[in-house]
Amino acid sequence: MSRHATGRQPVTQLMHDTDAIFNELRATLAELFELDPARITPDARLSEDLEIDSIDAIDLLDRLRRQTGRKISIEGFRSVRTVQDLVQAIYRVVNEG
Amino acid sequence: MAYVIDAEQGDGMTDRTAPRPLRDWHPVRVVTTGFGFLLFGLCGTVLGILVVPLLLALPGPGSARQARVRRMIRVAFRAFVGYMNQAGCISYAFAGASSLGRPGQLVIANHPSLVDIVLLIAFVPGAACVVKRAAWRNPSMVLAVHGAGYVANSPTETMIEQASALLAAGECLIMFPEGTRTVPDRPAHFHRGAASVALRAARVVTPVFIRVRPPHLSKAVPWYKVPAIRPHYSLTVEAGIDPAPYRARPAPIGSRLLTDYFKTCYASGTRGT
Numbered sequence: 001m002s003r004h005a006t007g008r009q010p011v012t013q014l015m016h017d018t019d020a021i022f023n024e025l026r027a028t029l030a031e032l033f034e035l036d037p038a039r040i041t042p043d044a045r046l047s048e049d050l051e052i053d054s055i056d057a058i059d060l061l062d063r064l065r066r067q068t069g070r071k072i073s074i075e076g077f078r079s080v081r082t083v084q085d086l087v088q089a090i091y092r093v094v095n096e097g
Numbered sequence: 098m099a100y101v102i103d104a105e106q107g108d109g110m111t112d113r114t115a116p117r118p119l120r121d122w123h124p125v126r127v128v129t130t131g132f133g134f135l136l137f138g139l140c141g142t143v144l145g146i147l148v149v150p151l152l153l154a155l156p157g158p159g160s161a162r163q164a165r166v167r168r169m170i171r172v173a174f175r176a177f178v179g180y181m182n183q184a185g186c187i188s189y190a191f192a193g194a195s196s197l198g199r200p201g202q203l204v205i206a207n208h209p210s211l212v213d214i215v216l217l218i219a220f221v222p223g224a225a226c227v228v229k230r231a232a233w234r235n236p237s238m239v240l241a242v243h244g245a246g247y248v249a250n251s252p253t254e255t256m257i258e259q260a261s262a263l264l265a266a267g268e269c270l271i272m273f274p275e276g277t278r279t280v281p282d283r284p285a286h287f288h289r290g291a292a293s294v295a296l297r298a299a300r301v302v303t304p305v306f307i308r309v310r311p312p313h314l315s316k317a318v319p320w321y322k323v324p325a326i327r328p329h330y331s332l333t334v335e336a337g338i339d340p341a342p343y344r345a346r347p348a349p350i351g352s353r354l355l356t357d358y359f360k361t362c363y364a365s366g367t368r369g370t
Contacts, residue, residue, distance in 0.1 A: 059348040
């Protein structure tokens with residue numbers, strides 16, 4: 001399960017502003033779900049537009065945990081609908097302490 | 098045996114709407130089937146409320162207590178299947194059951210009938226199982242499913258993690274990727290949870306094709322509508338699938354591909370059941 005963890009610096013330092021988080025997230029989503037990065041806009045809805053379902057969300061959270069080095073609970077992501085919501089949720093996790 | 102099943106299936110295919118003559122001692126089967134379910138309910142309650150706490154209270158490490166409860170469930174289900182068979186309510190053939198129950202093996206099966214899970218648990222020694230959440234709200238089942246270390250079904254991280262942990266610990270796990278019983282003769286709709294669990298921790302995924310002719314105890318039919326002829330369950334264990342190649346892709350893509358592969362297997366293997 002360590003296959004995604006290598007070849008990437010810890011990005012916690014980068015993730016202090018939302019633009020950086022968005023760029024990083026776009027690269028992650030594009031790779032993990034093999035999506036065209038152009039489709040990943042702040043307004044894109046995760047389930048309707050990007051076809052990311054609840055099982056995908058589990059894989060995505062696994063990946064975000066490795067990338068941020070934070071313990072991310074799925075609870076903070078229940079209200080996430082769009083890419084922008086997700087950016088905000090990650091921002092809160094990363095800047096919480 | 099096989100030609101009988103195929104003959105029955107052919108019969109069913111030609112005209113589904115025409116009423117069939119009642120055969121195989123139909124009135125007797127109505128009584129014996131009803132009695133079977135009464136027995137199942139009564140024994141299940143007694144076992145679930147009185148015997149399981151006893152098994153859990155007996156000394157031994159947690160794993161031994163869990164194994165005891167699983168063995169009790171298996172023996173009880175074996176007895177129920179034996180009764181249903183001896184009383185002529187159903188007949189069954191389970192080909193290749195001995196290759197089930199290996200460490201880290203994920204057994205997947207389609208779900209056309211209530212009896213599927215009973216047959217699988219009855220014939221797969223020591224297996225854990227992902228069962229519907231409602232079992233945890235049923236007073237006569239909650240201790241048994243909890244004591245046996247079964248996993249409650251839901252498309253959540255908790256289920257995926259619990260199921261993966263069992264496989265990683267070398268247990269055998271039974272899952273129904275359709276999630277719920279299917280309406281007969283509709284194409285299988287497989288949820289991705291099973292594939293996701295397989296990618297995380299299974300050493301091998303072994304599909305079991307379950308076919309029931311005529312349809313029996315399916316979602317569309319109440320239990321007291323006893324079929325005109327005796328239902329035959331045929332369970333076939335297929336060659337194991339190695340999940341390793343699917344791990345080369347990102348997890349969401351790998352689980353989609355593996356789910357598609359499951360669908361392909363079942364579309365060709367179960368011929369629409």
